[in-house]
Amino acid sequence: MMVPLNVAVVGATGAVGRQLIEVLAERAFPVDVLRLFASESSIGEFIDFQDKPVAVLALDDVAFVGSDVVFFCAGASVSTAYVDKAKAAGALCIDISLPWREDSESCLVAPEINGLQINRAKQRQLSCPDGVTTMLAVPLAALAQCAGLKQVVASSYEAVSGCGLKAVDELRLQCGELLNGRPAKNGIFPHQMAFNCLPQVGSFMDNGQTDHERQVELELRTLLGSHLTVAMTAVRVPVFYGHSASVYVEFDRPVTLAQLQDVLQQTGGIEWLDVPMDHEYPTPVDASGCDEITVGRLRMANEQGTAVQFFVALDNLRKGAATNMVQILEQVWAD
Numbered sequence: 001m002m003v004p005l006n007v008a009v010v011g012a013t014g015a016v017g018r019q020l021i022e023v024l025a026e027r028a029f030p031v032d033v034l035r036l037f038a039s040e041s042s043i044g045e046f047i048d049f050q051d052k053p054v055a056v057l058a059l060d061d062v063a064f065v066g067s068d069v070v071f072f073c074a075g076a077s078v079s080t081a082y083v084d085k086a087k088a089a090g091a092l093c094i095d096i097s098l099p100w101r102e103d104s105e106s107c108l109v110a111p112e113i114n115g116l117q118i119n120r121a122k123q124r125q126l127s128c129p130d131g132v133t134t135m136l137a138v139p140l141a142a143l144a145q146c147a148g149l150k151q152v153v154a155s156s157y158e159a160v161s162g163c164g165l166k167a168v169d170e171l172r173l174q175c176g177e178l179l180n181g182r183p184a185k186n187g188i189f190p191h192q193m194a195f196n197c198l199p200q201v202g203s204f205m206d207n208g209q210t211d212h213e214r215q216v217e218l219e220l221r222t223l224l225g226s227h228l229t230v231a232m233t234a235v236r237v238p239v240f241y242g243h244s245a246s247v248y249v250e251f252d253r254p255v256t257l258a259q260l261q262d263v264l265q266q267t268g269g270i271e272w273l274d275v276p277m278d279h280e281y282p283t284p285v286d287a288s289g290c291d292e293i294t295v296g297r298l299r300m301a302n303e304q305g306t307a308v309q310f311f312v313a314l315d316n317l318r319k320g321a322a323t324n325m326v327q328i329l330e331q332v333w334a335d
Helices: 015-026 076-088 111-117 131-143 165-179 211-224 257-266 318-333
Strands: 005-010 031-037 046-049 052-057 069-072 092-095 125-127 149-158 229-236 243-251 270-272 293-300 307-314
Touching (some): 005 015, 005 076, 015 318, 069 076, 076 092, 131 149, 131 243, 131 257, 131 270, 131 293, 257 270
Parallel strands (some): 005 031, 005 069, 031 052, 069 092, 092 125, 270 293
Antiparallel strands (some): 149 243, 243 307, 293 307
């Protein structure tokens, strides 16, 4: 039985932070003391955990003394300023921000792929992949058991909640304005988001990619092998919660659909939903609130049997972030 831990959550009032607190309670994770931290504007708020209100505190240099684990759910600047302080206090750090995913001192962890390889005594800083990376990597790692992966081409369709609660509010307000015959105002997004699709997630680089697309490609190669060729196109869609993607995969040798279906159905963390004639397939709406990655629409993409296509969806705040972070802790601390 796992000994109860002293847990700290940084960014507790944000979309991911609030979801993480819910997931800790839902999974009955053994927490002795829970400490919540957020920006100055949130200090003094209370968030319920296991039917008890927990006050949101201010971050300072001694905030993590006595903590066994610290979840960093805030932005990159906060993580950069406080991760080293948490490590110095002896805490295991699990971070979701971009800089630490690229840092050599941090280990990128997908529980279903490399979680059992982590040694918490040696690795005190763990990074949760981008939600799109997790959504793609888990089924791709399963398919790789049947045949080696050569190339992946994916288009992701990403919910606005990936940009935070203010982005959710902007989409909601734009929908209301437009449906009432009034013009929509842009703030978070460069164009109208309601009833629209934007082929931009992140900032554009000189080569025409966005930094988000590049990051997902790099993370997939980190988790699945540096040999893998990956081409990503990320699209922001007018969906509140739930990412999805269409995926094309090439293998190094022929495979059968039966082989691929069997391995996907047996892989933990995947919900197999592929009865298209009965309209059963992954959607962001159905994935919302779930802790599994939903996979379906699997079909051959060439006559040689060396390529397939499929569709995938996940809850970007749960499995794409909060649930994944808690699963990392469960797996690492259980060794």
